[in-house]
Amino acid sequence: MSGKTALRRELLAARRLLSEEDARNASAVLARRALELPEIAEARTVAAYVSVGGEPGTRALLDALRERGVRVLLPVLLPDDDLDWAAYEGAERLVPAGRGLLEPDGARLGVDAVLQARVVLLPGLAVDGRGMRLGRGGGSYDRVLGRLEKAGAGAALAVLLYDHEVVGRVPEEPHDRPVHIAVTPGGTRRFESA
Ligand SMILES: Nc1nc2c(c(=O)[nH]1)N(C=O)[C@@H](CNc1ccc(C(=O)N[C@@H](CCC(=O)O)C(=O)O)cc1)CN2
Numbered sequence: 001m002s003g004k005t006a007l008r009r010e011l012l013a014a015r016r017l018l019s020e021e022d023a024r025n026a027s028a029v030l031a032r033r034a035l036e037l038p039e040i041a042e043a044r045t046v047a048a049y050v051s052v053g054g055e056p057g058t059r060a061l062l063d064a065l066r067e068r069g070v071r072v073l074l075p076v077l078l079p080d081d082d083l084d085w086a087a088y089e090g091a092e093r094l095v096p097a098g099r100g101l102l103e104p105d106g107a108r109l110g111v112d113a114v115l116q117a118r119v120v121l122l123p124g125l126a127v128d129g130r131g132m133r134l135g136r137g138g139g140s141y142d143r144v145l146g147r148l149e150k151a152g153a154g155a156a157l158a159v160l161l162y163d164h165e166v167v168g169r170v171p172e173e174p175h176d177r178p179v180h181i182a183v184t185p186g187g188t189r190r191f192e193s194a
């Protein structure tokens with residue numbers, strides 16, 4: 001088993017042990033902290049995602065951003081695990097999709113729509129002190145980060161995690177790109193090397 005696979009298993013198991021109350025509390029604090037990021041205050045467009053299962057909750061944050069008039073883009077999973085994007089138009093416009101996900105029902109904007117985002121909020125399972133992120137392993141966000149880099153987009157990259165998911169070291173591969181910021185209930189960290 002690769003180092004990434006073992007760490008993913010461990011962290012997913014830990015998320016399954018969190019109570020609904022833990023998850024609810026984390027979601028409220030994460031929304032507040034994310035809204036305090038100066039990059040978000042400046043943003044006209046933010047790329048985010050709809051949390052599912054044991055992920056730190058993003059639903060309160062999505063609504064708060066939309067209420068501020070920020071355009072929120074959400075991922076739409078393509079058959080090859082790449083990501084298309086569509087606008088968040090409220091919880092009532094989210095529909096169940098594959099793999100337990102919720103996706104917006106509106107117009108698909110294309111894989112390059114994410115280049116419009118000033119801030120990209122990424123899902124993850126862990127990050128280390130260099131900003132190296134462990135994802136679920138589909139490589140979806142690896143492709144997004146590659147696209148942003150190629151376009152010189154300059155978006156702020158922020159991963160939303162629980163406190164214990166900021167770890168000593170994430171095993172990295174050549175395609176991995178660091179994120180700039182980790183937002184957890186305990187605080188916001190910025191990484192030097194990113
Ligand atoms: N909320 C959210 N949306 C996201 C991602 C994510 O990690 N979280 N993705 C990040 O790239 C993309 C989708 N990729 C995914 C890859 C694997 C699984 C997955 O393993 N799902 C489980 C069931 C869900 C659960 O209960 O944990 C499964 O299929 O067994 C889900 C999404 C785009 N949207």
Ligand SMILES: Nc1ncnc2c1ncn2[C@@H]1O[C@H](COP(=O)(O)OP(=O)(O)OP(=O)(O)O)[C@@H](O)[C@H]1O
Pocket residue numbers: 004123133134135136137138139140141142143146173175176
């Ligand atoms: N730019 C890319 N285009 C296509 N496939 C890629 C790209 N970057 C990485 N991959 C592939 O995606 C797979 C998963 O990579 P990895 O384990 O690093 O995912 P992750 O970063 O943990 O997950 P995610 O990016 O979905 O959050 C690997 O097989 C990798 O080769």
